[in-house]
Amino acid sequence: MNFENYEKCLQTQLMLNLQPSSVVVVDNASYHNKQWDCAPTSYSKKADMQAWLTEKGIQYEETHLKPQLYNLIKINKDKFKTFSINRILAERGHQVLRLPPYHPDLNPIEMAWSDIKQYVGSKNGVSVNV
Secondary structure (H helix, E strand, C coil): CCHHHHHHHHHHHHHHHCCCCCEEEECCCHHHCCEECCCCCCCCCHHHHHHHHHHCCCCCCCCCCHHHHHHHHHHHHHHHCEEHHHHHHHCCCCEEEECCCCCHHHCHHHHHHHHHHHHHHHHHCCCCCC
């Protein structure tokens, strides 16, 4: 699965079946976490860093060098982190609830998948460690 396939499924299947103002629960799969409008990296151009800071309303001195600009970005980027699926769902009045990392116990599909693997393994004479 990749983000493009996930987004297509989201738009053509899930959205059509959601009740108004639904909450969609997602785990930490990479395709759930594609960022929208990513913050510049330390390799970005100085002008791109300045543009991002200006767009976000973060003040900086024109005399700041790239390392100083990037330090401001690092300090502030989490406040502006937006995920693509959050944006897609919010445009249609839905919310996203993200499960914390490394907590498969909160994800019912993980528990069901574990049972399925054990069942299939027992029928094939193969032991499956989960």
